[in-house]
Amino acid sequence: xxxxxxxxxxxxxxxxxxxxxxxxxxxxxxxxxxxxxxxxxxxxxxxxxxxxxxxxxxxxxxxxxxxxxxxxxxxxxxxxxxxxxxxxxxxxxxxxxxxxxxxxxxxxxxxxxxxxxxxxxxxxxxxxxxxxxxxxxxxxxxxxxxxxxxxxxxxxxxxxxxxxxxxxxxxxxxxxxxxxxxxx
Numbered sequence: 001x002x003x004x005x006x007x008x009x010x011x012x013x014x015x016x017x018x019x020x021x022x023x024x025x026x027x028x029x030x031x032x033x034x035x036x037x038x039x040x041x042x043x044x045x046x047x048x049x050x051x052x053x054x055x056x057x058x059x060x061x062x063x064x065x066x067x068x069x070x071x072x073x074x075x076x077x078x079x080x081x082x083x084x085x086x087x088x089x090x091x092x093x094x095x096x097x098x099x100x101x102x103x104x105x106x107x108x109x110x111x112x113x114x115x116x117x118x119x120x121x122x123x124x125x126x127x128x129x130x131x132x133x134x135x136x137x138x139x140x141x142x143x144x145x146x147x148x149x150x151x152x153x154x155x156x157x158x159x160x161x162x163x164x165x166x167x168x169x170x171x172x173x174x175x176x177x178x179x180x181x182x183x184x
Contacts, residue, residue, distance in 0.1 A: 020042035033108060
């Protein structure tokens, strides 16, 4: 993919399909590295599936027999001398604490580092498509932190759905303003 924000979109959609009601997208950026974590409380993966999830010929899709999201994300990290790790707890074994955690580390100064891209659009598209999920977004940089928690928005908005045109537009502007304030 041309930008990491598209990988984030793809992986977060996996969390949606896993019936997560809370999905965290956490970015931690230093001068040297970018760490992306996507954490959900979905159904999780069984051990045998988890062991082969990085294989492009492993997928839960029924429309095709190839799943490239995680393998491409892992390749993007490894091409920068970084890595990707996944841990998961399946709901059959862990009925009260199931979910999946994915962590990718990228070396930003490497020639093959893929740019982060339009992460604001990624976040707003995810919220617009799944407004009932609690989305927690946080991007820590050396200059400051940008964050959004849809639970806080719902508390203020009451019965107004998050996926209305006006609210989605406001969310995008709110994130842009935070990025502008920290000079990102």
